[in-house]
Amino acid sequence: MVRIDGNGYGTSLIQLRGVDKTYVRGSEELHVLQRLNLEVEEGEFVAFMGPSGSGKSTLLNLLGGLDKPSAGSIIVAGEDITELSGSELTAWRARHVGFVFQMYNLIPVLTARQNVELPLLLTKLSRAERRRHVEAALTLVGLPDRMSHYPGQLSGGQAQRVAIARAIVTDPSFLLCDEPTGDLDRKSAHEIMDLIHDLSKEYGKTVLMVTHDPLAAEHADVVLHLDKGVLVEASPIGERP
Secondary structure, X not given: OOEOOOOOOOOOOEEEEEEEEEEEEOOEEEEEEEEEEEEEOOOOEEEEEOOOOOOHHHHHHHHOOOOOOOEEEEEEOOEEHHHOOHHHHHHHHHHHEEEEEOOOOOOXXXXXXXXXXXXXXXXXXXXXXXXXXXXXXXXXXXXXXOOOOOHHHOOHHHHXXXXXXXXXXXXXXXXXXXXXXXXXOXXXXXXXXXXXXXXXXXXXXXXXXXOOOHHHHOOOOEEEEEEOOEEEEEEEOOOOO
C-alpha cells in the first residue's frame, strides 16, 4: 500500500524519507521538492500528476538515480542510493531501473531487436542468451513480427512498445515512465497503458509514472498529486474491470 505520511514500516520496495531538492540560482533558492515521504510496495502502479513546475520530473530523476536530493534518503530494496557514488549509481540503474520516455529514445539506425538488446550489452550474458531475452521481451509487448524493423518503419505505438521491451529486458526492480503516452494518439495511448497496467498486475512490475493525462492515470492503483513540491493528495483508483 502506497503511503505518503512517513509512518511506514520500512519493508517497502521504495522508500523516500524527508526528501528535499533545492536548486541555487545566484542568491535565490528554488525549493522544487519539500520533505517528501513516500513508500511504494513491490508490484504497485503509482501515477504522479500536477501542474508544470510542480516537481514531477525532478522526483522521477531522483527515483531513477539520475540526480541526488539536497536532503533526505531514497532507499530501494534496502539500499540507500543517496550514499552511492556516480559509478555505483550507474551500475545500480542498470540492475534496478527500466526507463520509458515520451519520445521513445530509440536509435534510428538500429532495428527493434538491436534497440532492445542495448541494456543487455552491459551484462555478462552470452549472445545467444541476449537474443532469447530480447525475443521474449518483444513477444511480451506484442511485436514478435517487428524485430527486424527500424524505428522509422514503426508506428508511434509500436515504437513505444519497443521502448517498453527495452525497459523490461533486464528484469528491473521497477519501471519509471515519463509521459509514456504524451506523443501518441488516443487509441495507441490506451493500448500502451493497458500494456503497462498488465506488466504491473500480471507480471508484478512496480511502476511509477508521471503524466498529465487523467485517462492514463486511471490505469494506476494510486494517483499522487504534487503541488509546489509537496505531495498533497492520494487518490485510490481501485481495481479496473
